[in-house]
Amino acid sequence: MSRPFRLDTKMLGKGRRFITTEVRSMSSDNVTPETHKTKPERAFSVDTVRRRSEAKQSKQNRIMEAALTLFSRYGLGGTSIDQVAELADVSKSNLLYHFNSKEQLYIEVIKRVLDVWITPLAGFSEDQEPMEAISNYIRIKLEMSRDFPEESRLFCMEVVQGAPLLSDELKTPLHDLVETKVSVINAWIKAGKMKRIDPYHLLFSIWATTQHYADFAVQIEAITGKNLNNKAFFDETLNTLYQLILNGIKTQHIDD
């Protein structure tokens, strides 16, 4: 409950590019409904404005955290505003004051998740050693499954349901990002630094396998009795993924 929403860079290998949501959300202004556009002429001190804004932010964060928890567990349709309000410990009206509607809240939450979610991929660049870059990426993704399972599940549910909201985000920003990274991988291949493989499917496989441990955690626990919070289990998972994926692309003996 008290876990901060924003990603903490320290838990990610070289995840230097993570955006703190504090900063981002400050500048996004469709969060608050209709704060009168006419700014009070010098009504409040700069300091006061900042303090208030921070308080507002923190309250909105609390609401979004609660929303994340419930949306990721029960879906949009399975979660009521009242439930979110109760978990966030605010009145329903107050929640509606901060977010225009349930859909609006949902959108805010999922936009945050998406931002955070696709960020690690940005790390790939051509001058890196592919094996290191990719194994690093796998590790980071698996850490995210361990540390942000709710985010993973919400993203999963949204996409599974057809991503009505996200489809634009997927079609352009994500599509383009992937496109550039595919080029990087192809360059690596051309340079003989790794085996020939379809870069798209390579990425999909990495996403699938790592996210699976968050999204299907119940199933995995039902079968193995363990989850990623178990250090030994985490390590053996990571090693197996290394074995499968890295083996499939490591250039050991030249292939046709």
Next chain:
Amino acid sequence: MSRPFRLDTKMLGKGRRFITTEVRSMSSDNVTPETHKTKPERAFSVDTVRRRSEAKQSKQNRIMEAALTLFSRYGLGGTSIDQVAELADVSKSNLLYHFNSKEQLYIEVIKRVLDVWITPLAGFSEDQEPMEAISNYIRIKLEMSRDFPEESRLFCMEVVQGAPLLSDELKTPLHDLVETKVSVINAWIKAGKMKRIDPYHLLFSIWATTQHYADFAVQIEAITGKNLNNKAFFDETLNTLYQLILNGIKTQHIDD
């Protein structure tokens, strides 16, 4: 809309053990609410009873199909009985006549899906060649993602949400099935027929990668513009998965 719910064995490589839902559901009797327990003493001919039962079945199948479509797209909470009724082209009351409640309907649907879903795994047996058995399994799973995406998504959503209904099914039948197959894989390893690998994670990786193409189809389409119904795309997906997974376990040169 007219696609039959039940799995058709012909589309699966050696999927001989698939249960046709016709047969199964006939024997499950908590589907129908309260058909008076006192059987009419010879009231209807055997033939009539059978005909009626079939008609009932087919109507229930129609409802369950509609339910599958909507539940897999909007989730349990996001789907109303009215919507299901409309899609199945029956009145709401009639739907409630065949299924006690929305939850009941949901349970029936998801139980079917689960049955069908875990069946291919049953094929594994120690006397097979591991490479063939596993590549076969991968292919079948990928075919299922192509041919039964709704089933895949519903299963996915249910598990992601914590599988409140399925957790028993997962903890015992699935757990036990996996346990026996893990033994098979371990036997293969001990016999030197494949590389040493954690069988659990191997299975998880196969599930994750294959199901990903159904569950995250929108994302994949947004990025590549293609899906598994595209023959070329299907083949290249399958080949990449072969490359990754089989390479990771194929015993080519002896390892440690």
Next chain:
DNA sequence: TCCAGTTTAGACCATTTGGTCAAAATACAT
């Protein structure tokens, strides 16, 4: 034709739910 069992439809209901509104409380500069 009549009857019993079965299926279907429509009217109806209680509850939940998303959302509005006006008023109250709070914070702050003068």
Next chain:
DNA sequence: ATGTATTTTGACCAAATGGTCTAAACTGGA
């Protein structure tokens, strides 16, 4: 203290929804 901008609250509402109940329609056997 007073006035203004902002935040919070509780009362209220209309629509949607899950579900019940009764009556009608249909089916097949006598």
